[in-house]
Structures are given as C-alpha cells and as structure tokens.
C-alpha cells in the first residue's frame with residue numbers, strides 16, 4: 001500500500017491518497033505533475049510537507065526501478081549485457097550468479113539476441129526493453145515507468161504489458177498520455193495542476209455510468225479484449 005498524507009512537493013498538493021498493490025496509471029495534461037508525482041514515490045523528490053509511505057517504509061528505504069521516456073540517457077554501459085548486469089554488480093553478487101540472472105532476464109524479455117550488442121545501435125523499443133531489464137533484474141519493490149510508452153507501437157506495448165503482468169512486483173506506477181494504456185491499470189489517478197482530479201479503481205466496477213469513458217479502466221479492458229488476443233480477457 002502506498003500512503004500519501006498532506007503532501008506538498010513542487011507543483012503537487014495532495015491532502016491524502018492511498019494506492020493499493022498492483023498497477024497504477026497516472027494521467028493528466030502536460031505539466032499537470034505526473035513526473036513530479038513519480039519522483040515523489042521514488043524518493044528522488046522529498047516532500048516539503050507531509051509524508052509518503054510505501055509498504056510501511058519511506059521511499060528511500062525501498063528498491064525502486066525507474067524507466068523513463070528516453071532510457072538511453074540513464075544508461076551507464078555500452079554493452080547490453082553489462083547494462084543488465086550493472087545493478088547486480090553494484091551489490092557485489094558473484095560473477096557466475098550475475099551471468100545466470102542476466103541470461104534469465106534477457107530470455108524473459110526476449111532480448112537474448114541483443115546481449116552482445118552496443119546500446120548505441122539499438123532501436124527505441126529495444127532500448128526500453130534493456131532499461132526495463134536493468135530495472136527488473138534487481139527485483140524492485142516499486143517499478144516506475146515515466147511515459148515509457150511514448151514512442152512505442154501498440155504491439156510493443158502489449159509485449160511490455162504482458163511482461164509487467166508477469167513480474168509480480170508489488171507496485172507498478174506508470175505515467176502516460178495514451179488513454180488506451182489504461183487497460184493494464186488497476187487504478188488510475190488523473191492529475192490537474194498538481195492536484196488529484198480523479199482517482200478511480202477497477203474495484204469500483206459499474207460506477208462509471210456517469211463518468212468519462214476515457215478514464216474508465218473497465219472500458220479500456222473491454223476494448224483491449226475485443227481487439228486483441230491478450231490475456232486480460234477474464235477481466236472485462
């Protein structure tokens with residue numbers, strides 16, 4: 001559970017907010033505070049007032065994975081293998097174990113063929129997968145995706161969604177400008193000028209009759225199930 005109480009941080013002003021375990025989408029127009037909100041959850045930004053508590057701990061005490069819109073800007077190594085291995089090398093895991101974990105991670109993400117490649121020659125989608133792998137390999141308590149889907153096509157997003165669903169990470173929080181991406185979310189927070197305009201949850205099934213469909217996760221799951229062979233069919 002993520003618990004935000006009486007927080008003021010940058011543009012954000014949030015009296016109270018609870019986010020259950022699962023996948024949470026953050027939406028809102030440009031400059032509404034989405035990245036600031038994600039920075040607050042990750043511990044990159046400390047609130048000027050109030051508290052943020054995730055599973056009973058402060059964000060700085062958690063393992064957080066972060067994948068941004070331009071993942072190569074945060075990559076430290078040239079070879080894909082080394083980038084994936086870096087979080088494990090930093091915690092001084094034995095070499096044999098690191099190699100095993102990197103190979104497993106690459107296989108899960110279907111990027112084994114990229115392990116020996118230079119990151120500078122990768123496509124945007126491939127870069128996202130490598131950044132995603134480097135975030136996942138450390139088994140984070142919280143995975144944050146900041147507009148990671150901005151430059152990805154639908155098929156690629158579906159691939160990422162299935163991986164996200166399989167990770168079993170307690171909290172995944174992502175920001176997006178693409179309404180259909182809400183299909184994967186269990187909760188949606190819509191920000192406006194640093195305030196929470198709406199906070200919807202899948203557990204409120206049937207409560208959307210008078211709301212805008214674009215904010216309704218059930219609406220997008222139904223569309224998703226009707227238009228793909230994805231594995232969210234059981235939900236709508």
Ligand SMILES: Nc1ncnc2c1ncn2[C@@H]1O[C@H](COP(=O)(O)OP(=O)(O)OP(=O)(O)O)[C@@H](O)[C@H]1O
Pocket residue numbers: 010011028029030031032033034035036037
């Ligand atoms: N370090 C900072 N110093 C001053 N203002 C900031 C800082 N970081 C963000 N802001 C401002 O806070 C507001 C919200 O920014 P933020 O990046 O959180 O919005 P966003 O919803 O992610 O926007 P976008 O969709 O355009 O990426 C913006 O007006 C931005 O200029």
